[in-house]
Amino acid sequence: MSQFFQIHAENPQKRLIAQAVEILRQGGVVAYPTDCAYALGCCLEDKKAMERIKQIRQLDDKHNFTLVCKDLSEIATYAKVDNSVYRLLKAHTPGAYTFILNATSEVPRRLLHPKRRTIGMRVPDNPIVQALLDQLGEPIMSTSLIMPGDELPLTDPYEMRDLLQHHVDLIIDGGFCGMEATTVVNLTGEAPEIVRLGAGDPSIF
Numbered sequence: 320m321s322q323f324f325q326i327h328a329e330n331p332q333k334r335l336i337a338q339a340v341e342i343l344r345q346g347g348v349v350a351y352p353t354d355c356a357y358a359l360g361c362c363l364e365d366k367k368a369m370e371r372i373k374q375i376r377q378l379d380d381k382h383n384f385t386l387v388c389k390d391l392s393e394i395a396t397y398a399k400v401d402n403s404v405y406r407l408l409k410a411h412t413p414g415a416y417t418f419i420l421n422a423t424s425e426v427p428r429r430l431l432h433p434k435r436r437t438i439g440m441r442v443p444d445n446p447i448v449q450a451l452l453d454q455l456g457e458p459i460m461s462t463s464l465i466m467p468g469d470e471l472p473l474t475d476p477y478e479m480r481d482l483l484q485h486h487v488d489l490i491i492d493g494g495f496c497g498m499e500a501t502t503v504v505n506l507t508g509e510a511p512e513i514v515r516l517g518a519g520d521p522s523i524f
Contacts (some may be wrong), residue, residue, distance in 0.1 A: 321484045323476070325492045328352070331450040339489055340454045347488030350464055350479050351451065352496040353387070353443040355415045355518045359478065359487070360459040362389065364427065366394035369460060375486050377467040380428055384430055385417050385439040389452035389457045394418075394440050395424050397458065398522035404506050407524070415518035419505040430460065437507055447493045463500050474498045 322342070324335045343349055348361050348371050359375065361368030363386070373382065388394045391408055398420035400408065408418065422431055422438040431438060440458075443449070452459065464472050466482065473479050476492035483490065502519035505512040511524040 321480065321487050322489045323480055323492065324489065326447050328494045328496075329446055331447050333450075336447075336450045339451060339491060342489045343451075343455060343459070348375075348460075348486070349489045349491065350476075350483060350487050351448065351459075351491040352445060352493035353448055353461075354413070354445040355443070355497050355499055357464040357474065357476075357496065358387070358461045358472075359464050360422055360461040363430075363457055363460050365460075368427065369429075371486070372462060375483065376462065376465065378462070381433065382462070383432060383437075383439055384436055384513075385441055386426070386430075387448065387452070387461045388440055388442050389449065389458075390442060393458060394420070394442065398428055398438060398440055399423060407506065407511065411519070411523070412442040413449075414442070415499075415501050417441045417501040417503045417516065419503065421507050437505070438439050439503065441501060445493075445496065447491065451456075465500075469482050471498050472500065477487070 326335050331485050346365055346368050348368050359372045417439045419437050422436050426438050435512050499518040502517040503515040503523050505514050513521045
């Protein structure tokens with residue numbers, strides 16, 4: 320049976336954030352709000368938790384997880400960022416974008432694109448996520464909370480509890496946070512390439 324925390328969207332309660340981070344560190348899978356939609360997340364190095372997320376969403380081994388990062392400096396630990404990419408990231412983080420970047424050796428091999436050493440990275444503009452990341456001290460490995468057969472992410476934490484209470488360890492109710500995934504931008508080529516249209520404005524690239 321999963322735990323259910325109601326966390327204030329603007330002023331997250333420190334006690335509940337600390338408990339949520341401990342659940343992540345103990346190998347837990349957490350449903351949590353972002354600035355676009357709810358997501359499923361776990362610790363970066365936790366292979367068992369990642370497999371549980373893949374089972375919940377019925378994902379194959381080709382699915383690319385996203386590293387949800389606290390800030391630009393954390394992105395630079397896990398991805399190769401040159402001057403032009405840095406300027407783009409600085410202008411558009413935090414925000415509703417996932418950036419495909421070339422990974423560094425800090426990223427576990429199982430998270431990388433099978434043919435290209437790339438990884439999706441993002442910095443959400445959401446106080447709850449920022450509080451989690453600040454306390455955790457590393458990125459959260461994440462994927463949008465879209466159930467098998469659905470096209471849009473789940474938006475109601477009470478529905479999540481009905482569907483997932485035996486599959487995840489914690490559901491964070493942070494209120495409505497949207498129902499559109501991020502805009503995905505590939506920054507590994509000569510020019511930015513929009514891979515998926517979502518909540519972020521693609522016209523600025």
